[in-house]
Amino acid sequence: MKLIAGNSNRPLAEAVSAYLNAPLTRVNVRRFSDMEVFVEIEENIRGEDVFVIQSTSFPANDNLMELLVILDALRRASARRVTAVVPYYGYARQDRKTGPRTPISAKLVSNLITTAGAHRLLTIDLHAGQIQGFFDIPVDNLFSAPVFTADIGEQYGKKNGASEVMIVSPDVGGVLRARGIARRIGADLAIIDKRRERAGVSAVMNIIGEVRNRVCILVDDIVDSAGTLCNAADALMNAGAESVAAYVTHGVLSGGAAGRIAASPIGEMVITDSIQATEAVRVSDKLRPLTIAPLIGEAIRRISEETSVSSLFN
Numbered sequence: 001m002k003l004i005a006g007n008s009n010r011p012l013a014e015a016v017s018a019y020l021n022a023p024l025t026r027v028n029v030r031r032f033s034d035m036e037v038f039v040e041i042e043e044n045i046r047g048e049d050v051f052v053i054q055s056t057s058f059p060a061n062d063n064l065m066e067l068l069v070i071l072d073a074l075r076r077a078s079a080r081r082v083t084a085v086v087p088y089y090g091y092a093r094q095d096r097k098t099g100p101r102t103p104i105s106a107k108l109v110s111n112l113i114t115t116a117g118a119h120r121l122l123t124i125d126l127h128a129g130q131i132q133g134f135f136d137i138p139v140d141n142l143f144s145a146p147v148f149t150a151d152i153g154e155q156y157g158k159k160n161g162a163s164e165v166m167i168v169s170p171d172v173g174g175v176l177r178a179r180g181i182a183r184r185i186g187a188d189l190a191i192i193d194k195r196r197e198r199a200g201v202s203a204v205m206n207i208i209g210e211v212r213n214r215v216c217i218l219v220d221d222i223v224d225s226a227g228t229l230c231n232a233a234d235a236l237m238n239a240g241a242e243s244v245a246a247y248v249t250h251g252v253l254s255g256g257a258a259g260r261i262a263a264s265p266i267g268e269m270v271i272t273d274s275i276q277a278t279e280a281v282r283v284s285d286k287l288r289p290l291t292i293a294p295l296i297g298e299a300i301r302r303i304s305e306e307t308s309v310s311s312l313f314n
Contacts, residue, residue, distance in 0.1 A: 001051060001300070002022075002025045002049065003016065003022055003023075003025060003050075003053065003300075004025045004027050004041075004050060004053065004070060005053050006029065006053065006054030006066050006067055006070060008055045008056070008057055008276065009055045009087070009275065011273065012273050012276070012291075012293060013053040015293035016293045016297045019293055025041065025043050027039065027040070027042060028040040037065050037069045038069075039069045041077055045078075049083075050079045050081065051085050051300050051303075051304075052074070053085045053296075054084070055274060055276075056091070056109070057090060058252070058275075060091070064091075064109065067113070067116075068113070072117055074117060081119045082117055082119050083121070083300075084118040084120070085296065086122070087124050087272075087274035088124070089123045089126055089127075090109070093222070095130065110135045114136060119138075120137055120139075120140070121138070122140045123142065124142045124143070124249060124250075125143060125144050125250065126141050127222060140299060140303065142299055144272055144295070145184065146313060148219070148270070151247075151270060151290055152181070156215060156245075164213075165214070166190050166217070167188070167189050167190070167217050168211070168218045168219070169189070169190070169191045169218075170194070170232045174219065175191055192232045194228065211236055211239050212240030212241070213240060213241075215241075215242055215243050215245070216236045216243070216245070217246070217247060218245070218246040220246070221249045222249070222250045223246070223248040223250070223252060223253060223269070225255060226264075229246050229248070229264075230260055230261065233246070233265045233266045234264070237265045244267060247270045248271050248272075251269075251281060251287070253278065253280070253287075258280040262285070262286055268286055272289070272291070272292045273289050273293070274292060277289060
């Protein structure tokens with residue numbers, strides 16, 4: 001196989017390379033003076049099985065365009081198969097029409113990736129599972145649950161026990177994700193019922209489940225402004241929770257999110273390295289990174305060897 005790293009998350013690509021003991025292919029990715037993307041593959045990849053590791057995180061449009069140009073370069077260089085490894089799939093929150101005359105941008109991005117030359121997509125915790133149906137190529141949607149479950153067991157299981165830990169979904173849409181982790185560790189499940197008045201603003205309305213004197217762990221796929229999770233943490237503490245932590249797959253953390261988390265009752269927020277950490281994230285005492293490089297690396301190995309990927313989660 002051949003591994004290619006874009007510029008969006010070089011540390012993750014290097015960690016995957018180390019796990020697979022496979023060097024990153026030499027690629028020259030640069031910008032012209034007007035910021036056009038130029039790509040030159042500096043090794044022969046004719047007939048090779050190629051994996052391009054590139055999250056479409058901030059700056060989303062630049063990183064997406066870089067991914068597309070790399071895919072086109074590989075297609076024209078006669079790669080046998082090209083898998084777009086997109087740990088964080090940008091535009092995933094625009095997966096349906098939310099009003100008249102609005103786009104379904106997640107579908108547009110799927111068309112762009114396919115047209116550019118990808119034969120397969122590998123991603124983690126899609127915001128909506130039905131986005132897989134936007135693609136006419138195979139999609140492997142990995143889950144961070146095994147990584148989170150192991151860390152929760154190590155951090156909280158020994159000290160508290162599963163009977164005192166409660167997994168909490170910050171909204172109704174995330175219940176399936178939270179229930180899966182709760183089932184894995186044998187913990188109870190609570191749900192935050194909230195009403196969102198407008199984009200980026202949420203108000204907690206009710207807590208479904210008894211959280212008094214429980215160690216509450218919020219589980220979500222994306223944290224952007226962190227308003228939803230901070231409001232949920234406030235509601236849980238007001239309802240008598242002993243403490244609140246959070247496990248989130250994709251730490252977008254735009255604007256003043258890191259400061260908002262620092263001022264909230266959340267004792268610790270664990271995020272994966274699907275998105276390269278900013279300086280504000282690296283210096284925060286409450287934000288802890290958890291690598292998903294072994295998970296991605298093992299999935300890449302199994303795809304290359306044509307063996308089961310789903311068995312990773314059995």
